[in-house]
Amino acid sequence: MxxxxxxxxxxxxxxxxxxxxxxxxxxxxxxxxxxxxxxxxxxxxxxxxxxxxxxxxxxxREAITLPPLTLTVAELEALNLGVAIVSEAADEELKAAALSLADKIDAVLPTQVVAEADAWKFAVYPFADAARGFAQMPTLRAAIRARQKLRLCYLAKDGSRTDRIVRPLHMEYWGRVWTLTAWCELRAAFRVFRVDLIESAEALPELFVDEPGKRLSDYVP
CATH class of the missing domain: 1.10.10.10 (Winged helix-like DNA-binding domain superfamily/Winged helix DNA-binding domain)
Incomplete structure (x- = not known):
């Protein structure tokens, strides 16, 4: 591992x-x-x-704040994406500025998930992974709102690829990395997917409704 x-x-x-x-x-x-x-x-x-x-x-422990601001998940996503893009730029001065900004954000953005909508911080992944993960974000977020099933092509830790049909339930922010909590129909169980390891996400025409044992409220990490 x-x-x-x-x-x-x-x-x-x-x-x-x-x-x-x-x-x-x-x-x-x-x-x-x-x-x-x-x-x-x-x-x-x-x-x-x-x-x-x-x-x-x-x-x-600790709640997510950026003194003197409290950021929404969407605002954190936008901030993260902007830093990720600039950090990959060819301009060395801008790249250095992005990395410096990231360090400052890391220093004032400790977090803990307390409720379903809260976010997590995990500032140990490279920016390139984060930028790759953002490509799937619009599809994932739209499917969560619409309660629409997704077909995912997922790259596992051992390098193998699997196709999954999932019920997307919730996304969390780990600082440069996002995760998707979903009910996986292949495994008949809850699974947490790293968004940067999702190679493709396709919204299916099938919608889903809450069922006992498959709801976010039933998920125990």
Missing amino acids: RRTDRLFDIIQILRDGKLHRAQDIAARLEVSTRTIYRDMDTLAASGVPVEGERGVGYMV
Whole structure:
């Protein structure tokens, strides 16, 4: 497992707001406890509000604000996309300015998901991944609003590609990376997809309605 994938998985574990021991996380991810300690240091250095200490446990807290502003998810998306585009520019001065701006944003944008509409910050992915993920955003957002099923071509962590029919339910912001929570009909279970790994998204004519066990309110991270 790549380190970036493991860091993503650690955030998935911590997102419930409960205290988790490093040794339990290590056992779940099949790595050493020392590796988890290093990963927690990396997350903290990236701006993720990790609280805790070795031998006790770790958890994530804090709400998303950009003092003195409170941003909507759409505004965060626009800010993220602008920085991502400029950071890939050929103009070295603009690129340096974009990276400097990103550092400032990272420093003042700690987050925690408390409610369904809240966002998460995860500032350890490269800008290129974020820019690639934004290509699918209009389709995903429109399908969530319309309650419309999607056909996804998804690149798994092992490099394999799978076609999925999903019920898109919710999107979350992790700072440079977005995720899509959906009910996957292939797996008959909830799945969280990294948007930057979605190679294509096609809206299907079939709509869906709430069914017990398949609603966002039924999802337990």
